[in-house]
Amino acid sequence: MPATILLIDDNAVQAATRQTILKRAGYFVIAVLNPERALEQFRSEEFPSPIDLILTDHIMPCMNGNEFVRKLREFQPKIPVLVISGMVEAEEEYAGLGIHFRLKPLLPDNLLASVHRLVTNTE
DSSP states (O other): OOOOEEEEEEOOOHHHHHHHHHHTTTTTTEEESHHHHHHHHHTTTSSSSSSOOEEESSSSSSOHHHHHHHHTTTSSSSSEEEEEEGGGGGGGGTTTTEEEEEEESSOOOHHHHHHHHHHHOOO
């Protein structure tokens, strides 16, 4: 059974591009454009299968990646999270939250390598 990835990005084009890359690599991808909605879905267990990895953008309106991860960690302390940002200084905001951080632009091969390491627990 393929790993299930929750992809959170308010930019529909970037979300669709990453979703396509991940699906072609064999992952089951659930894309959500709003981090608040993703939290609601976690709390109400609306996902069709258990989430193995969360891939989120850092800068989003209403709730940035840091706020999302902090709220997520209140009830999902161990789930792997990969944060992608174009701002190197953003990584500091995630100190102590147990996330993995990658800088944009993240080429498809690098994205897939990071995802693979996280879903197979080899990072």
